[in-house]
Amino acid sequence: MRQSKFFMPTLKEVPADAEAVSHQLMLRGGYVRQVTAGVYSYLPLANLVLTKISNIVREEMAKIDAPEMLMPIFLPASLWQESGRYESYGPNLFKLVDRHERPSILGPTHEETFTEIVAEELRSYKKMPLTLYQIQTKFRDENRPRFGLLRGREFIMLDAYSFAANEEQLDVQYQEVGQAFQNVFDRVGLKTMAIIADAGAMGGSDSTEYQAPAAVGEDTIAYTAGGYAANIEMAKSIDSLEVTTEEPKEIEKVHTPGIKTITALAEFMAVPNTKIVKSVLYRADDKLVLVLIRGDKQINEVKLTNIIDANELHVATDAEVVELTGIMPGGIGPVNATFADMVIADETIEHLTNFVVGANETDYQLANVNLGRDFFVDQFYDVKLAEEGELDPIGHEPLKFTRGIEIGHIFKLGTRYTKDFHANFLDENGKEQPVIMGSYGIGISRLLSAIIEQNYTERGIAWPKTVAPFEVHLIQMKMNDADQTKVANDLYQSLSDKYDVLYDERNERAGVKFADADLVGAPVRVIIGKKASEGIIEVKHPGEQDSTEVKLTELENYINSEIG
Amino acid sequence: MRQSKFFMPTLKEVPADAEAVSHQLMLRGGYVRQVTAGVYSYLPLANLVLTKISNIVREEMAKIDAPEMLMPIFLPASLWQESGRYESYGPNLFKLVDRHERPSILGPTHEETFTEIVAEELRSYKKMPLTLYQIQTKFRDENRPRFGLLRGREFIMLDAYSFAANEEQLDVQYQEVGQAFQNVFDRVGLKTMAIIADAGAMGGSDSTEYQAPAAVGEDTIAYTAGGYAANIEMAKSIDSLEVTTEEPKEIEKVHTPGIKTITALAEFMAVPNTKIVKSVLYRADDKLVLVLIRGDKQINEVKLTNIIDANELHVATDAEVVELTGIMPGGIGPVNATFADMVIADETIEHLTNFVVGANETDYQLANVNLGRDFFVDQFYDVKLAEEGELDPIGHEPLKFTRGIEIGHIFKLGTRYTKDFHANFLDENGKEQPVIMGSYGIGISRLLSAIIEQNYTERGIAWPKTVAPFEVHLIQMKMNDADQTKVANDLYQSLSDKYDVLYDERNERAGVKFADADLVGAPVRVIIGKKASEGIIEVKHPGEQDSTEVKLTELENYINSEIG
Incomplete structure (x- = not known):
């Protein structure tokens, strides 16, 4: 290409709101222009890189015999009503009506579309295993699009879907697609980590995230030298506190006027924060959930969401606490907590004795509270955020934290969608079974940013040779x-x-x-x-x-x- | 590819509403599936053909040094308000709002998006000529989507835009892109005709359509062996009737009870239909237009729309005629036509004498009417439909008609959009000028259907080797x-x-x-x-x-x- 014929409108100044280095460089170099919040034009340089990334993806998917398709963006609402996601997906789903007022959506992902198409065809176990994919433009109406292509509202994804007659086939597909993804990331020149991830939102079981470590990343990865790696959202936290056995003392009500934090309470009561149990009230869908956790720990809301299987969850505001319990926040606690529909206790409180909790009375706490005597908990969960330095749950090595960009994700979906779409097949014994699915994604346009975040120089970009717009x-x-x-x-x-x-x-x-x-x-x-x-x-x-x-x-x- | 791993869900029965052969074959062969009206999934076979077509397009566009880009689908309404098309484009434009209630659209074409992006960059004549293109998914909310991929609501297009500092550069670009398009059509194995087309809708001047002759085509092409070829919408019709000179006779009012057609009137009055002037009332935007044409000819509404530069136009219904004029249809005419805001007369009536027109009174006609004596016309236009067998306006050979599928279109846009977006440059003399544009399109997904329409066999498809899903x-x-x-x-x-x-x-x-x-x-x-x-x-x-x-x-x- 002769550069005089090329179109590369460079900028001297970049907008102040372009925080990410990749965003700044792509604006400066004339790779992209914003058309509206979170929506970008890919100019020739970006288009060249996207094409090279896509071709590498196609080569790797061909190696595992996955045919490529192309699904529509515009989908009838009915398709998503059948899976229930038309209602549950939330405000990120773009909804619109056509000229005949028929409700429709712009696809943010395509489990329903693929499942409906294969449902008619995969009537026998002989037609499986099958893995299909597309490289396609997707839409999510993010509340706060940012970091250029890292969190956009219109973006390019590879999404793949596997269909299996049994769990063994799914295991093989999951492993094959995972390897194809890893090959893609290696070939485009990215350093990546494959980590344990939250599968909850997709309604599946096993799930691995591919993260590109980078300072601008929105995710926190907890990992060890020994190979443990998990999204902080999912990192299991094992309690390392030594518990000393004490005789239960008599419960005591203490007036604690104006005390609002755990630190202040520990000082006022002259106890360590590990002897205080925090009681936090959540609204989860239509339920009130009281979460109990040791005073030195933080609640992990992803874990909490998965434990109680909630669609939507948020901590009750001070005003909500007063309205719902009649007590000022800080005063609530587990003893006679009649206002709560459900109590979730973290494992850290299981072996505590003589601890402090809110008295369910404004400005009062109870001291020397004991489980099994003053209140009851059926089951204990890991509902806490892991912390840097604590021991990982497998190799018991100290956790390190790093920031990462999620660039890929693989899920075992099971029968979450095939049941809704009656995608059933006859097995070897002539018995009808639902098809078993997997779902897999790579953020193609996001890769563009991630590669730059790992490969920028003082003055520009040092593209890996496999994806450079020009060699x-x-x-x-x-x-x-x-x-x-x-x-x-x-x-x-x-x-x-x-x-x-x-x-x-x-x-x-x-x-x-x-x-x-x-x-x-x-x-x-x-x-x-x-x-x-x-x-x-x-x-x-x-x-x-x-x-x-x-x-x-x-x-x-x-x-x-x-x-x- | 091993066929057992491939996904090609064939059908024995095709839906009764699949009229086009290409649509039937693509459903039977598992090339496509409809997801909702006019919206299709491209399954692996179709995707393979689309990829080959797109790669041929890319090679031809590279030969003319046009860089490829990729614009977004989701566009802010403001972009189209600036060009005025947010209002004027009509119900084919998909409109929606995002979560913050900001009005937005799904792009049906991208003149505005490209013009806005280049406006900042093309500040000097030295930056031109420049031609840019994309291959992208587009949306038009057709009232009656049909014929499978031939008229869909979501479809894939190549759209190219050229930017020039003067008319000579535009002429070269127009010719270059036209040649690239012709090469694409030749290489994908299509028989095509390049024909004179209507440029009105795009606001431009010169325009050529590329048509693939096929029985299912929605367009009619008027052509001759000598090389004349035009869309019937634009085919100039020259009057071949010999006019005999007569002395003007005295005007006469005739009672014609219950006579509703030209044929019946000719018989009743014992005159040839070439001695009757039809008067047809149109509503064009907010105006009433009376169109006069010889009794043996039909009105061409595309020509009429262009003559009066209307956005929307339709013939007045019987009820509207009565309401607006107080006269039953058939009775209206040009003499004292005070109800009409505008009279458009076809060239066929210019040399008529002693003809019949409606009397502007229910069930009455005027005989022996003459121009210049009984009513006046300032200007005569060609507002009629050309007919098979009449002589073409250039070589004067008899016109033949054939049906065609519009597969490409090239337009000289001029400054229609660059003026709205203040896309101005400094010319050699330092004078500010608006950039001169061209706009070019190929219906990529439509090509898939068109190729099948020209290459089907008794039992299936005979793909041209260049685009066959498998060789x-x-x-x-x-x-x-x-x-x-x-x-x-x-x-x-x-x-x-x-x-x-x-x-x-x-x-x-x-x-x-x-x-x-x-x-x-x-x-x-x-x-x-x-x-x-x-x-x-x-x-x-x-x-x-x-x-x-x-x-x-x-x-x-x-x-x-x-x-x-």
């Missing part, structure tokens, strides 16, 4: 120099047969050309300058300070060794 | 025959390096395999049967009745000669 960037320094023009043209001709070449033949200053080249980020930059007449040109890696002289005769070898 | 279809007759298995496996291995091969290794009867192969429509079908052990297999073209024996050693030469 070779030829830069002619002086357009009115006949020697340079001849060398540049010859190189453009010969290299274009083998590589994606961008040839900067614009009448621009060297500074402009180099600054643009930093943003194009080609793995090999070839500068045709003063010594062209002597058969010498310069080469440069993105991010390197200085270029290196190379003889023209040696250039092809050099390029082959770099990107061949 | 070679290997069919093993008996799966438990070791010789056949060895030959088939060897061929599958060796041919897959060079061609897209589908290998039917299913345990199915010959009849099932052949019926499916007719629907796959690969240009080369290789049947591995009884004589495999002797090194003999059979080959067959789609649509041929019988297969031909070929020696295994000669197969590669045969395939090369067919699709190499």
Whole structure:
């Protein structure tokens, strides 16, 4: 491509609200432009990278014999009413009506669409295993779209769906797609972690997330050197506190006027915060849930949501607590907690004795409270946030935390959707069974950002050679120099047969050309300058300070060794 | 691809409402499934063809140095308010609001989006000429979606936009893109006609439509052996009637009770229908327009819309005529037509004398009416439908009619959009000018149907080799025959390096395999049967009745000669 014909509208200034480095670089380099909040135009540079990523995905999915399809974006509401998600999906679902007032949606994911299509066909176990996929534009009406392509409202995804006649087939499919995904991430040049993830939202069981570690990531990953890795949302937390046995003392009511925090209460009562049980009231769907946890721990709302299988959950506001219990927040507790529909106790309180809880009276606490005597708990759960430094639940090594960008996710769905769509088959014994599904996704447009977040330089981008918009960037320094023009043209001709070449033949200053080249980020930059007449040109890696002289005769070898 | 891993859900029965052959074949062959009216899932076979078509398009657009981009589907209403199309586009525009109640649309075309993006960048004549394009999913809420992919509500288009500093550059771009389009149509195996088209709806001037002649086509093309070709909507009609000069006679009012048609009136008045002037009342936006045309001719509403530059136009119903004029239809006419805001007269009435018109009184006509004496017309237009057999306006050869599918369209837009978006540049003299645009489109998903409409056989599809989902279809007759298995496996291995091969290794009867192969429509079908052990297999073209024996050693030469 001749650069004068290319369209790469660079910016000197980036909008102040572009926080992520990848977002800033893609705006500066003319990769993307925002059309409306969370909705972007992919300009030629971004489109080239997206195409290369998609082609790598296609190659890896072909290796596992998964045919590609393309489903529609515009879907009838009835399809999602059948699965119940038309109501339960929440405000991220774009809803609209057509000219005949028929309710419709823009697909945020396609479990229903795929399930409905295969339901008619997979009538016998002989038709399975089957894995299908698409690369398609999806819509989620995020409340706060941000970080450029990392959290958009219109985005490109690969979504794959597997159909199996038994759990063994599903296991194989889950493993195969997982390996294909890992191959994709390796090939596009991303460092990734495969971690334990929350499968709850998809209604499935097993689930693995692929995370690209990066400072801008919205997820926290808890991991150890020994190989444990989980999303903080799902990281099991084992209690490491040594419990000393004490004789139960007599319960005592204490006036604690104006005390609002655990720290203040611990000081006032002269006890460690590990002897206080926090009581937090949640509204979960139409129920009031009282959660009990040791004073030094925090509640993990994802775990809580999964334990009580809630669609929607939030902590009761101070005003709600007063309205629902008649008690000021801080005063509520588990003893005679008649206002609660359900009590969930964290494992950390199971072996406590003589602890402090709210007295269910404003500004009063109870001291020396004991389980089994003063109140009862049927079951204890892990409902707490894991903390950096605590021991992981498997290898018992100290947890480290890092930020990550979720770039892929694989789920065992089971029969969550096939039951709704009556996708049944006859097994070997002629018995009707529901098809067993898996669901798999890669955020294709998000990969673009993630790759930049892991591969930016001081002045631009250093694209991995597999996804670089151009592999070779030829830069002619002086357009009115006949020697340079001849060398540049010859190189453009010969290299274009083998590589994606961008040839900067614009009448621009060297500074402009180099600054643009930093943003194009080609793995090999070839500068045709003063010594062209002597058969010498310069080469440069993105991010390197200085270029290196190379003889023209040696250039092809050099390029082959770099990107061949 | 092994066919047992492929997904091709064939149907024995097709829905009765699938009228078009292409629609029937794509349903029967498992190419597509309808998700809701005019919205289809592309299953693997269709996706393979779409990918091949798109890649051909990309190659041809690369030849004219047009970079590819990808614009969003979801657009803010404000973008279309700026061009005025948010109001004027009509009910085909999908409108919706997001969670913050911001009005938005789904893009049916992208003039606004491209113009806004380039407006910031094309500030100097040096940045032009520039041509950009995308292959993207578009939405039009058609009132009556039909014929499968031929008229859908969600469909895939190539849309290209050119930006020029002067008319000469636009002329070159228009010609270049037109040639690229023609190359695409030739390469995908379509017979096409480039015809004069209506540019009105896009607000432009010059316009050419690419039509694929096919019986199911919704357009009528008027053409001659000498090379004239126009959409009937735009085909200029020249009057071939010899006019005899007569002395004007005295006007006469005639009672014509119950006469409702031109034919009946001609008989009653004992005059030829060429001596009657039809008066038809139209509502055009907020105006009443009376159209006058000779009794033997029909009104062309596209021409009429363009003449009066109306957004919306329809013939007044009988009830509306009575309400607006107080006269029963048939009685209205041009003499003292005070009810009409505007009178449009066809060229056919310019030289008539002593003709019949409605008397503006129910059940009365005026005979011996004459122009310039009884009523006045400022200007005469060509507002009539051309008819088969009449002479074309250029070579004066008799017009033939054929049906066509519109598969592409190129427009000279001029400054229709760049003025709205203040897309101005400084010319060589430092003077600010609006950028001059062109707009170009190919219906990618529609091509799929059009190719089938021109290439179906008695039993299936005969795909052109360039776009066939598979180039070679290997069919093993008996799966438990070791010789056949060895030959088939060897061929599958060796041919897959060079061609897209589908290998039917299913345990199915010959009849099932052949019926499916007719629907796959690969240009080369290789049947591995009884004589495999002797090194003999059979080959067959789609649509041929019988297969031909070929020696295994000669197969590669045969395939090369067919699709190499």
